[in-house]
Structure formats: structure tokens, C-alpha cells
Amino acid sequence: MxxxxxxxxxxxxxxxxxxxxxxxECREPVLHRVGGGKYTWAPNMNFTAWAMHEEFYVEDWLYFGFDKTRYSVLEVNRIDYNNCNDKNCIANITRGGRDVFNLTEARPYYFLSGRGYCFKGMKVAVQAQYPPPDPAPLAVTNAxxxxxxxxxxxxxxxxxxxxxxxxxxx
CATH class of the missing domain: 1.20.5 (Single alpha-helices involved in coiled-coils or other helix-helix interfaces)
Structure with a gap:
């Protein structure tokens, strides 16, 4: 032996x-424009439909573009999201109206706008997950x-x- x-x-x-x-892993983080367009965070938009057509991964970013004098972006828990309650937010990410939020964990995230705008549709839920593994190195095409x-x-x-x-x- x-x-x-x-x-x-x-x-x-x-x-x-x-x-x-x-x-x-070789995946680069993606910047998601919440709702699409330049001013992405506004009343009477279907953010649920938008989120259903996106894939969110850990280390991706959410971009909220809005009028900061009227709207806000608050991270809340699921119960407050469902009830449009802006009183117990986890974090207020409102800064200048062109704000970003980093998805740092694989979990659901809930956001809404305060001042009653949540009731006008200004809320979005996203589920961040871990990125899928890259294909085998020799199988990479159009990378x-x-x-x-x-x-x-x-x-x-x-x-x-x-x-x-x-x-x-x-």
C-alpha cells in the first residue's frame, strides 16, 4: 500500500x-427598476404584476424613483404590508427620491408608501432567492x-x- x-x-x-x-458563482447583481420606467414608484400601478415577471436574487438592488415630497418607501413586515400600516416600519429607505435597496438575504421583502398611498396601490412584495449555479464553464455561450x-x-x-x-x- x-x-x-x-x-x-x-x-x-x-x-x-x-x-x-x-x-x-459569476452572476452580477441586477438593478430592478420597481414598476419600470423613470419614475417607478407612483400610485395606481400594479406592482404585484411587475414583481411576478421579475426574478430577484440575493445581492440584487431595487431602484425606487419618486417624488420624495409626496411619497415614501418603507420596508415593513408581511402583516403591516397586508394592512397598509406604515407606523411600525422596519426601515425608511426614503432619501432623495431616487433610492436603492440591496436585497442582502434570501427572504421575502415588503415595501409600501406611507401617508395613505399604500391604499392607492403603492406597495410591493419581492422574494429574494439565492442565484442558481452557473452552467459548466465549457458550456458558457454568449456570456x-x-x-x-x-x-x-x-x-x-x-x-x-x-x-x-x-x-x-x-
Whole structure:
């Protein structure tokens, strides 16, 4: 029986690092314009329909464009969202009327506008989830520049690993 020596340990380490490197996530965060358009946060819009056609992932951003003198953006819990209650908000993200919010966890998020505008439809719920794994590195087609660069690094690392394995096996 062969003794597990330093050479075999290095080969195992290189293999594990190569597998982890080639399966790493490469998805860039997306900026979602809540409701679509320039001024996205306004009364009498169907934000539920808009959210149903979007996919929200952890690290994505929500953009709210609105008149800050009239409207607000408040993060609330589900019960307050359902009741249009703006009194116990989790966070007031209203700043300048062109505000962004980072989806940092895989969970549902609930937003509404205060001052009674929630009752005019100014509320939205989104479900952030973890991004799906990228396809296998050699199956990437029509990739964005950042994904292409990542793919190139993966191929380069695989080649270097192969050379190292050949060297160590001799």
C-alpha cells in the first residue's frame, strides 16, 4: 500500500481547489427598476404584476424613483404590508427620491408608501432567492464580459493545474 505522501497531498489539494474554482458563482447583481420606467414608484400601478415577471436574487438592488415630497418607501413586515400600516416600519429607505435597496438575504421583502398611498396601490412584495449555479464553464455561450473573463480564468487555472499534476507525477 502506498503511503500518503506530500506529493499526493498536493495533487489532492490542487484537484479540490480546481473543482471549487470552476463552480464559483459569476452572476452580477441586477438593478430592478420597481414598476419600470423613470419614475417607478407612483400610485395606481400594479406592482404585484411587475414583481411576478421579475426574478430577484440575493445581492440584487431595487431602484425606487419618486417624488420624495409626496411619497415614501418603507420596508415593513408581511402583516403591516397586508394592512397598509406604515407606523411600525422596519426601515425608511426614503432619501432623495431616487433610492436603492440591496436585497442582502434570501427572504421575502415588503415595501409600501406611507401617508395613505399604500391604499392607492403603492406597495410591493419581492422574494429574494439565492442565484442558481452557473452552467459548466465549457458550456458558457454568449456570456457577458465578466462571465467570459471568469471563464478564461477557470480555463487558465485548469491548464496550470494539469501542468502541475504532470510535473508532480513524474
Amino acid at each position: 502506498e503511503v500518503f505522501n506530500m506529493k499526493n497531498m498536493l495533487l489532492l489539494l490542487i484537484t479540490v481547489v480546481n473543482i471549487l474554482w470552476s463552480t464559483a 457577458s464580459p465578466s462571465k467570459s473573463a471568469s471563464h478564461g480564468l477557470t480555463v487558465l487555472f485548469a491548464l496550470l493545474t494539469s501542468y502541475a499534476m504532470l510535473y508532480l507525477s513524474s
